[in-house]
């Protein structure tokens with residue numbers, strides 16, 4: 001299967017995550033040490049630095065990593081929005097706007113701030129809400145050969161209906177074949 005074509009700054013609303021094979025984007029307690037420090041796709045970070053105009057996240061992710069300068073290892077800078085029911089107890093941070101509003105309004109605010117570039121939704125919870133409202137354009141996922149078994153799922157909707165997707169690289173409906181084997185355990 002082909003890798004994806006380079007991303008363009010097209011005013012899209014995106015999910016962009018590294019994900020475990022079993023569908024988690026963070027381990028328990030927001031554990032992230034299962035992710036490699038760098039991606040193996042040449043130019044990927046540069047692509048996102050150029051095409052990302054704003055970031056929208058949720059309060060749990062912010063509280064776990066309250067540093068707007070950490071996006072793309074500190075290489076990206078731009079407007080960051082954090083959606084929360086209780087903005088009043090958030091510590092103010094440069095470049096960060098705490099929003100308490102409907103998720104559709106939040107994404108519209110982020111879109112306006114993105115100046116025609118893409119809005120990256122760094123939150124499974126918010127992405128799920130946007131997906132349900134037809135407001136998520138694309139998902140860019142990097143699947144890593146690790147099983148987490150617990151943590152924050154990319155898509156957590158117990159009792160929900162299947163959400164059909166089509167692949168943007170290769171045959172839109174082909175299955176993806178992976179072959180892997182266990183190689184011990186992560187420490188900690």
Ligand SMILES: NC(=O)c1ccc[n+]([C@@H]2O[C@H](COP(=O)([O-])OP(=O)(O)OC[C@H]3O[C@@H](n4cnc5c(N)ncnc54)[C@H](OP(=O)(O)O)[C@@H]3O)[C@@H](O)[C@H]2O)c1
Pocket residue numbers: 016017018019024025026030031032057058059060061062064083084085086100101102103122123124125126129152
């Ligand atoms: N693997 C990767 O590439 C990658 C990349 C980025 C992030 N992550 C991980 O993703 C995790 C964060 O995701 P998450 O989904 O668990 O948490 P989250 O989206 O960061 O936070 C969820 C919280 O956001 C607030 N919120 C969500 N929707 C809202 C709405 N409509 N209105 C008002 N407030 C709303 C609520 O907080 P309150 O009710 O408390 O206000 C909710 O409990 C972190 O562990 C982070 O490390 C992984």
